[in-house]
Amino acid sequence: MSSDDAYAAFLDKANEDPNAGRATTNGANGVNGHSDTNGVNGVNSAHSKQVPERLVTAAKDQFYVSDSDEPWVPVSFDIGQATSLPNEDDFIKAAGLKQSADNITILDPVDWDSQGQYKPLIDELRLESQGNDVRVYRVQIDSTRVEYWLVSQLDGNLLGYKAKAIES
Template identity: 70%
Template sequence: MSSDDAYAAFLDKANEDPNAGRSKPEGKDSKAAQSKFSAHAKQVPQKLVTAAKDRFYSSESDEPFIPVCFDLGKAKSLPNEDDFISITDSEHSADNITILDPVDWDKQGEYKPLIDELREQSKGNDVRVYRVQVDSTRVEYWVVSTHDGNLLGFKAKAIES
């Protein structure tokens, strides 16, 4: 075997999928998250789905905005940190949540079309941004409002190191 053949074989081996032949683990977290959002997807106003299409939150990783809708339960207005965790079934503690004004969160006006559409769909109700610190570098931003007993809006993931 020539050195070219050996090198080509090495490259082929290096480019193989390391998970080839393995079944993907079905983690309860990914299934739970997927089912939670699909269970609420029917309630999300179509205009929010359209507004989020091809919109990304810019950070070290550009992630799409995902339209969300949750039942507020007994709450009548935007929730505090503890209620937010309960409503969204978040696995994070209230200590990891910071509530922001949309103007402070979007200083450049980059996400104004999303915020405006959310205000329209919520019939002019207040809009808040919940910043959830997932770990030392991962963050979730929830841009939400209330309407007809629902917490609705957008969720985006971000990397901030």
């Protein structure tokens, strides 16, 4: 085999769809066919809910800019009878996260997005949650990996978006 053939085979393999051969459904594989091992709508929770269409549409082609530029994934899940956004401990339980509360920082969206880069997502979330408070939960996964959860609540549901980030 010539080196050109080997290189062509390498390129073909590199350009294959990583999700080829996997079933694509709304729910277990996240939103818009994106595979996510964290469960329904990217949330590892038995209380996951269907994401409102407005949030799915707003997140289309939106990315959190970091060393990895990951897509915003719409999320929605049950938080019981809560009428306000959860504290760090309650957020961990509701989202089914494995991190401790020490790894979570709650941020104000205005301070977090001082350049207005994510304003369209924040605005859609405020509309969908009928003007309720919006909050950012920064979850430190390890020394460089972070998840940002941009969320609000409505009628016992936590809804919004999450994005993975690499911050080196």
